[in-house]
Amino acid sequence: xxxxxxxxxxxxxxxxxxxxxxxxxxxxxxxxxxxxxxxxxxxxxxxxxxxxxxxxxxxxxxxxxxxxxxxxxxxxxxxxxxxxxxxxxxxxxxxxxxxxxxxxxxxxxxxxxxxxxxxxxxxxxxxxxxxxxxxxxxxxxxxxxxxxxxxxxxxxxxxxxxxxxxxxxxxxxxxxxxxxxxxx
Amino acid sequence: xxxxxxxxxxxxxxxxxxxxxxxxxxxxxxxxxxxxxxxxxxxxxxxxxxxxxxxxxxxxxxxxxxxxxxxxxxxxxxxxxxxxxxxxxxxxxxxxxxxxxxxxxxxxxxxxxxxxxxxxxxxxxxxxxxxxxxxxxxxxxxxxxxxxxxxxxxxxxxxxxxxxxxxxxxxxxxxxxxxxxxxxxxxxxxxxxxxxxxxxxxxxxxxxxxxxxxxxxxxxxxxxxxxxxxxxxxxxxxxxxxxxxxxxxxxxxxxxxxxxxxxxxxxxxxxxxxxxxxxxxxxxxxxxxxxxxxxxxxxxxxxxxxxxxxxxxxxxxxxxxxxxxxxxxxxxxxxxxxxxxxxxxxxxxxxxxxxxxxxxxxxxxxxxxxxxxxxxxxxxxxxxxxxxxxxxxxxxxxxxxxxxxxxxxxxxxxxxxxxxxxxxxxxxxxxxxxxxxxxxxxxxxxxxxxxxxxxxxxxxxxxxxxxxxxxxxxxxxxxxxxxxxxxxxxxxxxxxxxxxxxxxxxxxxxxxxxxxxxxxxxxxxxxxxxxxxxxxxxxxxxxxxxxxxxxxxxxxxxxxxxxxxxxxxxxxxxxxxxxxxxxxxxxxxxxxxxxxxxxxxxxxxxxxxxxxxxxxxxxxxxxxxxxxxxxxxxxxxxxxxxxxxxxxxxxxxxxxxxxxxxxxxxxxxxxxxxxxxxxxxxxxxxxxx
Numbered sequence: 001x002x003x004x005x006x007x008x009x010x011x012x013x014x015x016x017x018x019x020x021x022x023x024x025x026x027x028x029x030x031x032x033x034x035x036x037x038x039x040x041x042x043x044x045x046x047x048x049x050x051x052x053x054x055x056x057x058x059x060x061x062x063x064x065x066x067x068x069x070x071x072x073x074x075x076x077x078x079x080x081x082x083x084x085x086x087x088x089x090x091x092x093x094x095x096x097x098x099x100x101x102x103x104x105x106x107x108x109x110x111x112x113x114x115x116x117x118x119x120x121x122x123x124x125x126x127x128x129x130x131x132x133x134x135x136x137x138x139x140x141x142x143x144x145x146x147x148x149x150x151x152x153x154x155x156x157x158x159x160x161x162x163x164x165x166x167x168x169x170x171x172x173x174x175x176x177x178x179x180x181x182x183x184x
Numbered sequence: 185x186x187x188x189x190x191x192x193x194x195x196x197x198x199x200x201x202x203x204x205x206x207x208x209x210x211x212x213x214x215x216x217x218x219x220x221x222x223x224x225x226x227x228x229x230x231x232x233x234x235x236x237x238x239x240x241x242x243x244x245x246x247x248x249x250x251x252x253x254x255x256x257x258x259x260x261x262x263x264x265x266x267x268x269x270x271x272x273x274x275x276x277x278x279x280x281x282x283x284x285x286x287x288x289x290x291x292x293x294x295x296x297x298x299x300x301x302x303x304x305x306x307x308x309x310x311x312x313x314x315x316x317x318x319x320x321x322x323x324x325x326x327x328x329x330x331x332x333x334x335x336x337x338x339x340x341x342x343x344x345x346x347x348x349x350x351x352x353x354x355x356x357x358x359x360x361x362x363x364x365x366x367x368x369x370x371x372x373x374x375x376x377x378x379x380x381x382x383x384x385x386x387x388x389x390x391x392x393x394x395x396x397x398x399x400x401x402x403x404x405x406x407x408x409x410x411x412x413x414x415x416x417x418x419x420x421x422x423x424x425x426x427x428x429x430x431x432x433x434x435x436x437x438x439x440x441x442x443x444x445x446x447x448x449x450x451x452x453x454x455x456x457x458x459x460x461x462x463x464x465x466x467x468x469x470x471x472x473x474x475x476x477x478x479x480x481x482x483x484x485x486x487x488x489x490x491x492x493x494x495x496x497x498x499x500x501x502x503x504x505x506x507x508x509x510x511x512x513x514x515x516x517x518x519x520x521x522x523x524x525x526x527x528x529x530x531x532x533x534x535x536x537x538x539x540x541x542x543x544x545x546x547x548x549x550x551x552x553x554x555x556x557x558x559x560x561x562x563x564x565x566x567x568x569x570x571x572x573x574x575x576x577x578x579x580x581x582x583x584x585x586x587x588x589x590x591x592x593x594x595x596x597x598x599x600x601x602x603x604x605x606x607x608x609x610x611x612x613x614x615x616x617x618x619x620x621x622x623x624x625x626x627x628x629x630x631x632x633x634x635x636x637x638x639x640x641x642x643x644x645x646x647x648x649x650x651x652x653x654x655x656x657x658x659x660x661x662x663x664x665x666x667x668x669x670x671x672x673x674x675x676x677x678x679x680x681x682x683x684x685x686x687x688x689x690x691x692x693x694x695x696x697x698x699x700x701x702x703x704x705x706x707x708x709x710x711x712x713x714x715x716x717x718x719x720x721x722x723x724x725x726x727x728x729x730x731x732x733x734x735x736x737x738x739x740x741x742x743x744x745x746x747x748x749x750x751x752x753x754x755x756x757x758x759x760x761x762x763x764x765x766x767x768x769x770x771x772x773x774x775x776x777x778x779x780x781x782x783x784x785x786x787x788x789x790x791x792x793x794x795x796x797x798x799x800x801x802x803x804x805x806x807x808x809x810x811x812x813x814x815x816x817x818x819x820x821x822x823x824x825x826x827x828x829x830x831x832x833x834x835x836x837x838x839x840x841x842x843x844x845x846x847x848x849x850x851x852x853x854x855x856x857x858x859x860x861x862x863x864x865x866x867x868x869x870x871x872x873x
Binding site: 113 | 188292308338346369375376377378380381406417420426433434
């Protein structure tokens with residue numbers, strides 16, 4: 001059983017290898033980090049799970065729309081939003097993968113539409129292997145309302161002459177903010 | 185930029201590939217056996233969850249269903265992610281015929297859609313297009329005077345162009361990599377993010393897939409996720425793996441669709457396509473086609489495919505050797521027959537297939553069925569009987585050899601559709617058998633081992649010197665040697681699709697060699713293609729006969745060796761009595777494809793390194809392109825030489841003696857490099873003390 005700190009290091013390394021960016025923060029620094037990442041990409045899409053950020057971001061002057069909002073409010077934002085912030089059910093250190101659930105009614109929009117996707121991960125939710133994360137998925141399948149996605153890095157393609165390009169239809173960047181355990 | 189091979193090697197580091205792919209194979213076998221039951225369960229679960237399932241017996245039924253659904257719901261615009269099955273059932277054409285606009289959203293698929301072409305690879309459908317062609321295509325179709333020139337910018341162009349389409353679409357169509365019966369979940373892997381948008385934005389999601397994709401439980405998907413991305417693209421995991429059950433929880437979005445469709449409710453439709461798969465599941469010879477997870481790893485190591493591409497070596501929409509099998513399964517028998525000859529049965533694909541499909545065997549079976557249906561041409565009948573050729577031409581070799589070598593045979597060659605530049609090899613008057621009989625059995629005092637040499641048609645009639653060197657070397661190593669009296673191994677017959685003839689011989693050989701093994705003999709082959717017939721193909725060849733599961737087949741598999749492999753093992757195990765004099769010479773070694781497929785590709789070079797002073801170079805693993813009769817056939821000879829071109833270059837990078845096993849590689853390399861080629865045992869024989 002890999003100790004948490006080793007899992008966290010491996011996760012960060014593997015995430016970088018697939019083009020994602022890890023941020024290790026203590027809880028008090030969380031808001032500043034998130035705001036810094038999305039400031040230039042407003043408005044931001046939040047899910048019910050990350051909705052608590054809305055009032056805080058408001059103080060930064062960053063407009064936030066929750067994906068569970070009424071269509072009349074949500075729909076106009078979908079074309080304008082530059083960033084999405086979601087939570088995460090579990091993460092795999094071996095591959096740098098995050099398991100994102102249905103986002104409480106958001107249907108995955110926050111993690112797929114905007115150019116920037118920011119994921120908040122509790123350090124204690126980082127597992128060593130992809131296999132463990134898939135077990136979590138299998139166990140919690142019913143509760144996850146049948147919607148889940150494993151995300152490993154930003155969107156990419158090699159369809160043009162096998163040249164690797166980052167950023168296609170999905171997000172161009174993936175920022176993973178790892179909230180370190182208390183006393184770490 | 186790392187080559188595909190290097191990326192693959194890195195991705196597979198630390199992974200027990202054999203164990204993992206055996207596991208995947210087992211999961212697929214069980215799931216297919218229970219396919220009817222799992223399908224019933226899947227339908228029940230999806231419908232209970234409010235979704236709709238259409239089990240389509242034929243391609244037409246599948247595309248009709250989707251087209252009618254579109255009409256009923258007033259759908260005007262469909263966005264689509266990559267789905268081979270949707271191409272198989274011509275879904276786009278069916279939708280367009282009822283006035284629906286279909287936009288392919290996968291970048292590669294979008295490129296070929298704009299170009300009006302068909303996919304040429306399973307994973308990178310537009311791989312045949314250069315960047316310049318793509319620039320010109322976008323300029324023309326999007327009306328750009330000054331198109332971008334970098335791949336990033338071209339990609340961005342498509343992102344922006346398609347974003348509005350995603351938001352406006354009434355229906356999204358995807359494929360599925362796996363379907364889980366227990367939960368009614370569709371699992372889709374992708375890198376671009378277009379699948380996610382396709383399934384979440386439009387109110388109607390239609391997933392089209394083949395019934396062979398059904399697995400029982402979510403847990404069954406996990407091991408596939410370990411091998412599929414690594415095999416397909418050398419990635420540990422794709423950017424996105426979506427688990428979709430029913431409809432997303434967001435209410436349907438109304439993003440100001442210009443289409444004016446009155447779509448309000450979210451709907452999920454699962455179209456499960458049969459189109460020949462059910463019948464194939466009951467066909468013991470073709471069944472394993474259905475285990476295919478469409479990773480494309482086979483294509484990446486296929487010499488003919490990488491040379492000619494998927495538009496030539498493909499039965500729309502499925503490319504390559506596995507494509508021939510898919511065409512046969514889905515009823516495109518003509519398409520399958522058309523490309524079947526391009527599978528050389530070199531077996532390099534079997535080394536990388538994550539579900540252990542014997543693609544060359546599938547192609548051999550299809551070859552046999554095609555021959556049964558359309559008859560066998562004279563040329564191929566001749567090629568199937570290498571044994572007869574030898575029996576006829578050796579005794580009259582003094583007459584035959586000059587004739588073979590002279591130009592007089594060019595006209596008859598052309599009549600038979602044999603490349604007139606290709607010559608049959610020399611025939612020797614004294615066959616290996618005759619020599620052995622004349623010499624008598626050599627006495628080996630207190631033999632370490634007893635071996636029976638499998639006398640193949642070529643070493644017997646054309647290269648008895650290789651056979652003599654093999655016998656001498658084995659005897660000096662301490663093995664008592666007898667010759668096995670067997671029929672032709674059947675490889676030439678199998679290559680031409682004459683499986684009944686091959687089965688008869690195989691049955692004889694299993695009996696004769698089984699007897700020898702029971703008496704304590706190890707069986708030695710000099711010709712690697714014969715070895716692979718005995719060790720790799722007999723099990724499949726005999727599975728439809730009374731010898732199926734006969735334990736003698738397993739005994740044979742466990743006790744038959746390549747002569748180079750055997751001598752290396754003898755040295756490693758410490759019983760070899762070979763004393764080798766120094767030969768301070770340079771050698772450059774080419775590995776036979778069948779040796780590599782059997783995992784003994786390193787043996788020839790290792791054997792040569794036993795000689796003190798020998799400097800041994802190995803060239804990278806490449807196919808010489810000859811592959812038995814393939815290179816002789818007029819329609820393939822040029823391709824055969826093109827396939828070998830890279831190998832000839834690599835060999836010519838080195839001075840020294842070219843060393844290769846097998847008569848095909850020998851003739852091909854001699855023709856392509858104009859240098860002589862010898863078998864490793866011929867070198868060892870020179871170094872014998």
